[in-house]
Amino acid sequence: MRQIxxxxxxxxxxxxxxxxxxxxxxxxxxxxxxxxxxxIDDRKVYEIICSSLNDLDLYLTELATLLKAL
Numbered sequence: 001m002r003q004i005x006x007x008x009x010x011x012x013x014x015x016x017x018x019x020x021x022x023x024x025x026x027x028x029x030x031x032x033x034x035x036x037x038x039x040i041d042d043r044k045v046y047e048i049i050c051s052s053l054n055d056l057d058l059y060l061t062e063l064a065t066l067l068k069a070l
Contacts (some may be wrong), residue, residue, distance in 0.1 A: 016062065022055045 029048060033040060 019055060019058055019062070022052065023059060026052060026055065 026048075033045075
């Protein structure tokens with residue numbers, strides 16, 4: 001039973017690390033939008049909007065879970 005718990009924790013840490021990496025890329029892209037707006041590819045913006053906004057929902061869910069635990 002302990003092995004299952006350890007596996008679950010490792011899997012959860014991996015998932016959160018992947019989410020953190022995606023959020024970092026999103027922040028970098030936001031900086032690009034703000035500081036180099038003229039160089040932005042509208043297709044890339046559309047692609048990111050369609051594929052990455054769920055990451056914000058995941059982040060907010062994780063944050064709410066953490067705050068409830070405090």
